[in-house]
Amino acid sequence: xYIVCMELDGSRSSGEDTRHAYIKTMDRTVKRKVGNLTxxxxxxxxxxxxxxxxxxxxxxxxxxTVSMFFTARGxxxxxxxxxxxxxxxxxxxxxxxxxxxxxxxxxxxxQLMYQAKDMGVELLACYTSxxxxxxxxxxxxxxxxxxxxxxxxxxxxxxxSQYVIG
Numbered sequence: 001x002y003i004v005c006m007e008l009d010g011s012r013s014s015g016e017d018t019r020h021a022y023i024k025t026m027d028r029t030v031k032r033k034v035g036n037l038t039x040x041x042x043x044x045x046x047x048x049x050x051x052x053x054x055x056x057x058x059x060x061x062x063x064x065t066v067s068m069f070f071t072a073r074g075x076x077x078x079x080x081x082x083x084x085x086x087x088x089x090x091x092x093x094x095x096x097x098x099x100x101x102x103x104x105x106x107x108x109x110x111q112l113m114y115q116a117k118d119m120g121v122e123l124l125a126c127y128t129s130x131x132x133x134x135x136x137x138x139x140x141x142x143x144x145x146x147x148x149x150x151x152x153x154x155x156x157x158x159x160x161s162q163y164v165i166g
Contacts (some may be wrong), residue, residue, distance in 0.1 A: 021056060035160035038065045041074035042166025046084035046094050049077045052165045053112035060119040066118070067159070069152050071126035073165070075133060078125055078140045084109060117143055124152060 041052045052068060059066040068077050084094045098108045107115065117123070121135040123144045130136070130146060137146060147155075156162055 007023045018074035022042055034063050034156060035065070036154050037066045038159040038162040039066065039163065040164045040166070041070050041077060042164065043067065043071045044073045044082075044085060045087045046097065047087055048111050048165050050112065052077075052163075053109065053116050055107075055163060055165075056116045056121045057112060057119060060121060061118070064160075065122075066116075067122040067124060067153075067155055068121075069124045069126065069156075071129045072166070073133075075129040075135065078123065078144050079135065080141055081137060085094065113141075124155075126152070 023125045037055075039052050039055055039059075041048065056066045058070050076082060086092075086094065101108055123141075125140060125144050125146045127146050137144075140146075
């Protein structure tokens with residue numbers, strides 16, 4: 001497929017030339033922001049967990065203090081034996097998704113989880129969700145802190161921005 005665009009001076013160029021010129025003018029520097037970010041994960045699907053950890057890692061890279069709170073079914077992401085599930089039937093299997101991500105040079109969910117922990121993202125598990133799912137602290141990955149809702153709300157109120165993924 002050949003895309004033709006009009007340049008500012010009236011000349012025509014291919015889409016590749018336009019894309020190349022655009023990439024050269026983009027500001028690639030990350031703006032530093034010191035603050036707090038809270039991410040709440042409510043579901044345990046692969047795409048939503050991947051999004052949550054992507055946001056967490058990006059927040060730390062920007063200089064923010066990041067806390068991730070896992071509640072409801074989202075707490076399953078913190079299990080040692082976590083097996084990601086698809087969002088809906090008919091969606092590509094998780095193995096295929098990870099293969100495509102690896103081929104394109106992106107990080108998979110497990111890599112992002114390790115990276116987030118290594119970078120200092122605070123992983124918080126909801127105490128009430130632990131009780132309702134029947135999980136116990138030994139079933140969770142290392143470095144997870146179990147908190148009650150009051151403790152989480154205290155952290156969330158002090159946060160500059162909150163994202164709910166569910």
